[in-house]
Amino acid sequence: MHLDALPTPAAVVDLDVLEANVARQKERAASLGVALRPHVKTHKCVEIARMQRDAGARGITVSTLAEARAFADAGFDDITWAFPLIPSRLSEVRELASRVRLGVTVDSKEAVEALASTGDAFHVWLEVDCGDHRAGVDPEGDLGLAVAQELHDSAELRFEGVLTHAGHAYACRFGQGLGEIAEQERATIVAFADRVRDAGVSVERVSVGSTPTMSAVRDLTGVTEMRPGNYVFHDYTQTVIGSADVADCALTVVATVVSHRPGDGISVCDAGGLALSKEQGPSGVAPTMGRVYDDYGAKTLDEEAMLTSLSQEHGVLRGALAVGTRLRILPNHSCMAAACFDRYHVVRGEEIVAEWPIHRAR
Amino acid sequence: MHLDALPTPAAVVDLDVLEANVARQKERAASLGVALRPHVKTHKCVEIARMQRDAGARGITVSTLAEARAFADAGFDDITWAFPLIPSRLSEVRELASRVRLGVTVDSKEAVEALASTGDAFHVWLEVDCGDHRAGVDPEGDLGLAVAQELHDSAELRFEGVLTHAGHAYACRFGQGLGEIAEQERATIVAFADRVRDAGVSVERVSVGSTPTMSAVRDLTGVTEMRPGNYVFHDYTQTVIGSADVADCALTVVATVVSHRPGDGISVCDAGGLALSKEQGPSGVAPTMGRVYDDYGAKTLDEEAMLTSLSQEHGVLRGALAVGTRLRILPNHSCMAAACFDRYHVVRGEEIVAEWPIHRAR
Numbered sequence: 001m002h003l004d005a006l007p008t009p010a011a012v013v014d015l016d017v018l019e020a021n022v023a024r025q026k027e028r029a030a031s032l033g034v035a036l037r038p039h040v041k042t043h044k045c046v047e048i049a050r051m052q053r054d055a056g057a058r059g060i061t062v063s064t065l066a067e068a069r070a071f072a073d074a075g076f077d078d079i080t081w082a083f084p085l086i087p088s089r090l091s092e093v094r095e096l097a098s099r100v101r102l103g104v105t106v107d108s109k110e111a112v113e114a115l116a117s118t119g120d121a122f123h124v125w126l127e128v129d130c131g132d133h134r135a136g137v138d139p140e141g142d143l144g145l146a147v148a149q150e151l152h153d154s155a156e157l158r159f160e161g162v163l164t165h166a167g168h169a170y171a172c173r174f175g176q177g178l179g180e181i182a183e184q185e186r187a188t189i190v191a192f193a194d195r196v197r198d199a200g201v202s203v204e205r206v207s208v209g210s211t212p213t214m215s216a217v218r219d220l221t222g223v224t225e226m227r228p229g230n231y232v233f234h235d236y237t238q239t240v241i242g243s244a245d246v247a248d249c250a251l252t253v254v255a256t257v258v259s260h261r262p263g264d265g266i267s268v269c270d271a272g273g274l275a276l277s278k279e280q281g282p283s284g285v286a287p288t289m290g291r292v293y294d295d296y297g298a299k300t301l302d303e304e305a306m307l308t309s310l311s312q313e314h315g316v317l318r319g320a321l322a323v324g325t326r327l328r329i330l331p332n333h334s335c336m337a338a339a340c341f342d343r344y345h346v347v348r349g350e351e352i353v354a355e356w357p358i359h360r361a362r
Numbered sequence: 363m364h365l366d367a368l369p370t371p372a373a374v375v376d377l378d379v380l381e382a383n384v385a386r387q388k389e390r391a392a393s394l395g396v397a398l399r400p401h402v403k404t405h406k407c408v409e410i411a412r413m414q415r416d417a418g419a420r421g422i423t424v425s426t427l428a429e430a431r432a433f434a435d436a437g438f439d440d441i442t443w444a445f446p447l448i449p450s451r452l453s454e455v456r457e458l459a460s461r462v463r464l465g466v467t468v469d470s471k472e473a474v475e476a477l478a479s480t481g482d483a484f485h486v487w488l489e490v491d492c493g494d495h496r497a498g499v500d501p502e503g504d505l506g507l508a509v510a511q512e513l514h515d516s517a518e519l520r521f522e523g524v525l526t527h528a529g530h531a532y533a534c535r536f537g538q539g540l541g542e543i544a545e546q547e548r549a550t551i552v553a554f555a556d557r558v559r560d561a562g563v564s565v566e567r568v569s570v571g572s573t574p575t576m577s578a579v580r581d582l583t584g585v586t587e588m589r590p591g592n593y594v595f596h597d598y599t600q601t602v603i604g605s606a607d608v609a610d611c612a613l614t615v616v617a618t619v620v621s622h623r624p625g626d627g628i629s630v631c632d633a634g635g636l637a638l639s640k641e642q643g644p645s646g647v648a649p650t651m652g653r654v655y656d657d658y659g660a661k662t663l664d665e666e667a668m669l670t671s672l673s674q675e676h677g678v679l680r681g682a683l684a685v686g687t688r689l690r691i692l693p694n695h696s697c698m699a700a701a702c703f704d705r706y707h708v709v710r711g712e713e714i715v716a717e718w719p720i721h722r723a724r
Contacts, residue, residue, distance in 0.1 A: 007450045009724075041674060063675045083675055084620035086632050087686055088369045107621050110685040127621075134676055135621040135630050143624065167673065258446035259469050259489075259497040262505065268497050270448050274701055274724070278640040311529065312403060312697055313425045313445055314496055323472040324449055335674055339636055342723050361704050362371075362636070 003350040004326065008256045009275040011341040011358070012328070015348050017250035018048070018232060025214070025231050026055040032220040037061050037080060037207070039229025042335045045344065046074040047356040048232060059101075061209075061227045065092045070359035072100045079103065080125065080207075082163060082227065084135050085111040094120055103160050107137050112150050115157055123160045124151050125207070130188040131181070132167035139192040145199055152201040161205025162196070163227070164189045169212035173284050175242030182217035185210075190222035215243035235334035236291045240282040251334045251344075252293070255315065257325040267321040271329055272313040277336035290337075292317065293328040365712040366688065370618045371637040373703040373720070374690070377710050379612035380410070380594060387576070387593050388417040394582040399423050399442060399569070401591025404697045407706065408436040409718040410594055421463075423571075423589045427454045432721035434462045441465065442487065442569075444525060444589065446497050447473040456482055465522050469499050474512050477519055485522045486513050487569070492550040493543070494529035501554040507561050514563040523567025524558070525589070526551045531574035535646050537604030544579035547572075552584035577605035597696035598653045602644040613696045613706075614655070617677065619687040629683040633691055634675040639698035652699075654679065655690040 003012065029036035038052045041063035049060055049071060059078030062068045068079050069092075080103035085093070087110070096102045097120065106112055107127040115122050126148055129136030137144035151159035166185035172178045185208050193203040208220070209227030211234070220226070233251035234244035255271035271290070281288045289307040305319040307329070321327075331337035338344075339360050346354040365374065391398035400414045403425035411422055411433060421440030424430045430441050431454075442465035447455070449472070458464045459482065468474055469489040477484050488510055491498030499506035513521035528547035534540045547570050555565040570582070571589030573596070582588070595613035596606035617633035633652070643650045651669040667681040669691070683689075693699035700706075701722050708716040 005450070007454070008448060083632070084630065084685075086370060086618055086620055088367070088618055092369070107623075108685045111620075114686075129623075133628070134673070134678060138623060141623075256448055256450055258448055258473075261469075261491075261500060261503075266495070268446065270445070273639065273641070273698055277635070278642070278698065279635070280640070280642065311496070312701075316496060323446075323470045324476075336635055336640065339674075340724070362702070 001352045003254065003347055003352060006254060006345055006352065008254050008326070009271045010254045011338060011344050012252050012254050013233070013344045013346045014250045015346050015353065017248065019051070021232050021234070021248060021250060022051050022055050025228065028214060029226055030056070032217065032226070034220050034223050035225040037225050037227050038232070039063070039082065039209070039227050040071060041067060042229040043232055043338060044070070044359045045356050046071065046359070049076060052232070058225070061229065064362065065089055065096065066362050067359065068096050068102065070361070072096060077101060081105060082125070082165070084108070084127065085114060087111070087114045090114060090118060093122070094118060097122055105163065106147065107135055109147060109150065112147060112157070116154055119156055121156050121158060123158050125160045125163045126151065128162050128164045128189055128192050130164040130166055130185045132165060134167055136164060139188050144192060145196060148196045148201050149199065159201070161203055161207060161224070162189055162193050163207035166208070166210045166213045169210050170237070170241060172212060172241050173282070174240070175216070178212055178216035178242060179218065182213035183219070185213050186217065186220055186223055193222065211238060212241045212243040230335060233334035233338070236330045236332050237282045240285055246330070249330055251338060252328045252330055253290070253337060255327045255329055257321045257323055257327065260321055260323050265318065265320060266308070267317045267319055269315045269317055269327055270313065271315045273310040274312055275337070275340050276310060276315065276329065276331050277333060277340060278310060279331070279333040279336045281332045289315065290332055291330040293330065363714045365616065365709055365714060368616060368707055368714065370616050370688070371633040372616045373700060373706050374614050374616050375595070375706045375708045376612045377708050377715065379610060381413070383594050383596070383610060383612060384413050384417050387590065390576060391588055392418070394579065394588070396582050396585050397587040399587050399589050400594070401425070401444065401571070401589050402433060403429060404591040405594055405700060406432070406721045407718050408433065408721070411438060414594070420587070423591065426724065427451055427458065428724050429721065430458050430464065432723070434458060439463060443467060444487070444527070446470070446489065447476060449473070449476045452476060452480060455484070456480060459484055467525065468509065469497055471509060471512065474509060474519070478516055481518055483518050483520060485520050487522045487525045488513065490524050490526045490551055490554050492526040492528055492547045494527060496529055498526060501550050506554060507558060510558045510563050511561065521563065523565055523569060523586070524551055524555050525569035528570070528572045528575045531572050532599070532603060534574060534603050535644070536602070537578070540574055540578035540604060541580065544575035545581070547575050548579065548582055548585055555584065573600060574603045574605040592697060595696035595700070598692045598694050599644045602647055608692070611692055613700060614690045614692055615652070615699060617689045617691055619683045619685055619689065622683055622685050627680065627682060628670070629679045629681055631677045631679055631689055632675065633677045635672040636674055637699070637702050638672060638677065638691065638693050639695060639702060640672055641693070641695035641698045643694045651677065652694055653692040655692065
């Protein structure tokens with residue numbers, strides 16, 4: 001089927017671009033001398049994870065237990081749940097850990113106690129904050145050392161290593177400062193691992209990762225694995241951060257103009273907040289809820305046609321576009337847009353060659 | 363099961379509040395002398411639509427064909443798709459129209475032509491803009507009259523009536539101006555219907571609706587039905603508009619604090635953008651991505667604990683909250699938050715009494 005015949009709105013993946021992105025990250029990990037454990041929260045898609053595994057990925061990273069279950073069911077047996085343990089979900093963690101090598105993540109004594117209370121032998125990662133100031137222990141504080149010591153001393157728990165995520169790289173614009181944040185991410189986690197080792201606790205694995213920092217990093221000395229996720233698709237935000245070009249963006253939402261009043265300067269399309277998510281665009285550039293391709297065969301952006309607002313199913317565009325005009329929209333955030341859909345329509349050029357399920361259940 | 367044992371994040375519906383909301387809207391429609399055709403895009407839930415039908419709703423309104431299919435499969439046989447026709451979905455429209463009384467919506471000649479090209483006898487609503495400036499014909503322009511005339515003249519198409527939606531009521535704050543917008547919504551569509559009638563075209567049905575305007579409207583002379591949707595749940599935005607109190611809000615997202623650094627002023631919970639959506643809060647009040655109950659048994663808001671930012675699975679809270687603390691979060695927009703989940707956990711007080719599926723497939 002040609003893309004022109006696809007009912008809209010739909011999530012479309014450009015297979016050539018996806019393959020190039022997967023290959024490029026494989027090369028980056030190899031040249032930097034680290035393992036690649038991609039974050040599959042971006043795509044939630046078994047077919048794409050298999051491409052990543054075929055390109056040498058050792059294990060995968062997930063953000064929810066529902067994702068972990070979907071990928072475990074598909075034969076992925078080495079999974080890191082890179083989100084602070086949710087105590088009310090311990091029984092699900094135990095079930096998963098009984099059938100795959102599941103890594104869980106902690107950054108508090110409460111979480112260690114919850115795990116230890118089961119008597120099970122969980123693989124446990126300690127999360128460290130490298131400047132994002134979201135989750136993770138302070139790399140210079142006492143708590144991190146104490147938690148590492150508890151994990152080391154536990155008769156049942158297995159201390160897997162330390163991990164961090166430089167989410168603050170998303171504040172970079174057009175590459176400015178990206179290399180410095182990548183080096184900060186590396187230096188912070190490596191220094192923390194050394195502090196833990198100095199306290200007599202062995203640290204075998206040191207994990208970092210975000211798509212922006214992994215696009216800019218030049219040296220990963222002391223690090224053993226990277227966990228980027230967004231790189232398979234990229235998105236409008238990545239082009240503004242400076243970690244990708246528009247030509248590197250593999251996911252678009254295909255939409256149709258459904259309403260336009262002759263003589264008016266706006267049009268309405270069928271991609272609203274449940275097709276693109278309501279992710280706000282990056283700051284520091286003209287505000288938009290997604291960027292519109294003027295011709296969906298060409299990877300160029302129409303500077304005029306911007307999405308000015310989204311309601312649940314309506315997308316309001318600046319620009320006079322006839323009813324029936326088909327659009328290809330680059331989402332602000334591909335992870336969030338992908339989670340709006342049940343399946344990807346996969347294209348070579350403008351020909352649909354596959355449909356892949358998205359495991360969006362929670 | 364007690365709410366305390368529920369794995370988080372979860373979408374929780376308070377059945378007492380839901381029942382009161384359904385009953386109140388039934389009374390409002392009856393006292394205003396109009397039929398009630400609730401918009402089920404808010405809940406996407408057959409069990410709730412049945413409550414609305416039992417409370418006298420005549421038919422339902424949907425925003426997508428996937429919703430229409432889910433409700434048709436559950437026995438709802440009178441459905442209005444209140445979104446401008448998407449030409450690439452005509453075959454789905456035909457399939458649905460073959461098994462239920464499906465109303466479709468147009469605001470352009472292109473859409474009428476697409477429908478007429480099939481030769482099928484569709485029931486067609488003409489959408490009119492009453493000030494929202496999203497979809498709908500200009501009520502004072504020529505296009506609306508021309509489209510109504512085409513529908514009237516068509517041998518196959520059946521002109522169902524005129525509809526409008528006062529989306530601009532969402533800009534009201536604390537009730538200010540809400541009554542005026544409700545009257546504008548009514549007066550605009552009634553005047554347009556009269557213009558069409560003056561042109562010799564019969565208009566039997568006149569449909570309005572939004573939860574804010576239907577909460578404030580005093581008179582619906584000339585209107586035959588209302589289509590509010592959000593009223594079943596309400597949300598934080600409705601409390602700011604002035605169309606509901608916190609005690610009228612039936613949907614909350616139950617979450618758990620998963621990360622907090624002792625001595626720090628922020629905490630992280632497990633309700634991120636895929637649990638609350640990234641709907642921005644209403645303007646004109648302190649910005650938040652959702653409001654937090656300090657005690658989820660009590661319908662009071664903690665003025666301190668606000669959600670300052672959401673990433674995909676993390677919610678960052680202002681406030682020092684211990685790991686393991688359970689929260690009940692009032693979403694900014696209940697329709698968008700509900701669409702993040704597969705099911706509602708339904709409570710009487712704090713006891714879970716049912717699980718209802720959410721038909722979120724697209």
